[in-house]
Amino acid sequence: MSMLGTVGPPVPYVEVRLESVPEMGYDALSKESPRGEICIRGDTLFSGYYKREDLTKEVLVDGWFHTGDIGEWQHDGSMKIVDRKKNIFKLSQGEYVAVENLENIFGQAPNVQIWVYGNSFESCLVAVINPNKQGLERWAESNGVSGDFASICGDAKAKEFILEELSKTGKEKKLKGFEMIRAVHLEPVLFDMERDLITPTYKKKRPQLLKYYQGIIDDMYKSMK
Incomplete structure (x- = not known):
């Protein structure tokens, strides 16, 4: 019962280690809560993907299979899976969403840099x-909305305009209904390292983004209910 909610300890003939994922805030060497990507090595491990050398090179590094799962070592030696490195999550109706792929698609819309969020308790994305x-x-200026940039970002018409642009892009790329964005917050200040929202290589720090914008995320979901 002490291992309830975990995947148990490593099995014989298999080595397991965690690899830090700094852009997500996971430190495999943390004394309090060691977390990182689960990597597996052993003679019983598969040799690679069939006729997909590109995928094999992506996940097998120096004999270690990078699973894409984020794990946390428990005090009893068992492993608990707490996240996915590639940010694939399930919405409340059971549909799976690959958020990085959606960000790449919606990023093709004019005039936007985007962070997409959803979780298993909600049925749509914001x-x-x-x-x-x-x-x-x-x-x-063309639509009679006045004020400085921050004021424009807070205007309901501006949000509606950006949503329309995202919708056009989504339809052009033939996204499914559950993959469409239903509400947006326009942030006048760029995601930056000063607020710990991106890495030096401009990758989004998703846990930090969620923590920083949690109140705004909650308000967006409330506004749709």
Whole structure:
């Protein structure tokens, strides 16, 4: 019963280790809560993907299979899976979402840098967006929306405009209904390292983004109920 909620300890003939994932805030060497990507090595491990050398090279490094699962060592030696490195999650109706792929697609919409969020307790996706300043200000001038950039970002018409742009892009790329963005928050300040929201290589730190925008995320979901 002490191992309830875990996948148990390593089995014989298999080595297991954690690899830190700094961009997600996971430290495999943490004394309090060692977390990181689960890597497996052993003679019983598969040799690679059939006729897919590209995928094999991606996941097998120096004999270690990088599973893509984020694990946490428990005090009794068992492993608990707490996250996915590639950020695939399930919505409340059971549909799986590959959020990084969606961000790449919606990132093709004009004037947006986007962070997409969803979880297993909600049925739809929301997003925090850094709109292009010049593009949004030109739209505002043409549509009778006045004020500085921050004021424009808070305007309901501006949010509706950005949602329409995202919807057009989603339809062009033939996304499914559950993959569409249903609410947005326009953030006038770019995601930055000062607030610990991105890495030095500009990768999004998703746990930190969620912590920083948790109140805004909650308000977006409340507004749709």
